[in-house]
Amino acid sequence: MPCKSEAEQGQQPAVHRPVMVREVLEYLACQPGQVVVDATVGSGGHAEAILERIGPEGRLIGIDRDPEAIERARERLSRHGRVTLINDNYARLEVILDELRVGAVDGVLLDCGASLEQLTTGRRGFSFRLDGPLDMRMDPGLETTAADLINTLPEEELVRIFREYGGERRARRIARAVAAARQQQPITTTAQLAATITAAIPPRARPRRLHAATKSFMALRIVVNDELGALHEALDAAIHRTRPRGRIVVLTYHSLEGGATKGAYRRARARRQCPPSPSGEGPRVRILTKRAVKPSDEEIRENPRARSAILRAAERL
Ligand SMILES: C[S@@+](CC[C@H](N)C(=O)[O-])C[C@H]1O[C@@H](n2cnc3c(N)ncnc32)[C@H](O)[C@@H]1O
Incomplete structure (x- = not known):
């Protein structure tokens, strides 16, 4: 079937539905007053749910490399206080936290891949169904x-x-x-x-x-988008900057992302985390998801795009 433009399809870009929200909240185990990083804030679906948990005393730092996502998140989250939105690559998580003068955080969420808005907006060039420039940059500055x-x-x-x-x-x-x-x-x-x-x-x-x-x-x-390079950097940074008993939760959508996440957790479990601490050892984690956690049948029925999602979580020791 030939590609159609968005106008020909009469389509508005779809709105991203956050995946496995209940499970993300359960594994992040957010408490009132905590500092949590949503490193892929997108349209702010997960962020909004996290904000409800951490309450007015908590702080959410939302990162996205796509300026359009940051704008959508700003609109959705503006009524909440204590939200800091940063348009940057999560590979730079350590630098971002340094610049915000935040030492350690209580939780980090990474919801990998592209958003539905990116995939269903023809001019962004991600879609094989909608005609547009062959672009695919999440960050238009690339x-x-x-x-x-x-x-x-x-x-x-x-x-x-x-x-x-x-x-x-x-x-x-x-x-x-x-x-x-x-x-x-x-x-x-x-x-x-x-x-x-x-x-x-x-x-x-x-x-x-x-x-x-x-x-x-x-x-x-x-x-x-050098997605795997960025993910490797972000995983190590997240493990490094999460305080003991804090949680790292990652949603992946294909085996390369899943492999990178498993690898980072296992290295950290064995203290082979980089960069190593001055004592020569990296921070340790306990892997909370011995088996990968998948969306329920009901969620997949309601949101078929959730079907490939896998959640993996770890706790800093
Ligand atoms: C699956 S969507 C996240 C949706 C979000 N959880 C929500 O509830 O709306 C993934 C988002 O991550 C962003 N992203 C992907 N790679 C990134 C990176 N290296 N740094 C920062 N953001 C990135 C994308 O631009 C996209 O908005």
Whole structure:
């Protein structure tokens, strides 16, 4: 099916529904008066629920690298006092807290990936269903767009990206088709790329439930935003800056994010956390979710986008 513009679809970008709110609150174990960081504040859904728990004496620090998200969060959360919103990359969590003169916090929430607003706003360039510029930058200040990568990277590098970050089995075919198409004319829109990818996969081999471009688009998004690099940094920073008995809660949506989270928790459990403390040892955590926690069937029925979510939580010792 060809991509449509938002106007053609008569669509307003959808409003993000926060995922697993009950479970997030349970594992964050927020108490009145606490200081909590929502490092992916988005439209403020989780943040609002946290604010209700920490009360007027508590403080919420909300971070998002997308300035449009910060504006939405500001609108939603403005009636609450003690909210500080920061438009920055959560990879810089330690610097952000230093600049706010906040030493240790009681909890950190990371709700990884893109928001529904990002994914369903054509002009942001994340969507294979809505036409728009091939952009995909969560932070519009980033230099490199998805179009830059698609039009300049060697074919072999595209194969690696589609395979490694998207788990795309047909990465080679797709990269070959992209390389051929860009020789005719640069690929500058999401519709062009979605059509090129779809045409590269024979109809019988196309996935039944997913759009043929789903995995390649996700792979590009991860690379454009260096999502895994940022997550590694943020996890270590969160573990480092959470005070003893404080909680770190992470919601992930694919196995690479999940693996990074498990790795960071396990390293910290074994005191191999970086950066190490002056004594040569890093801060320790206890992993609270021996098994990954998933959304209930009811939540998935009401919000199918929640289906891939997995929650992992740890407590600072
Ligand atoms: C799944 S949404 C969060 C939704 C939010 N929990 C809510 O209730 O509305 C993920 C958000 O994280 C932001 N984000 C992703 N990577 C980030 C990073 N490295 N630093 C800061 N924000 C990031 C995205 O811009 C997006 O707004």
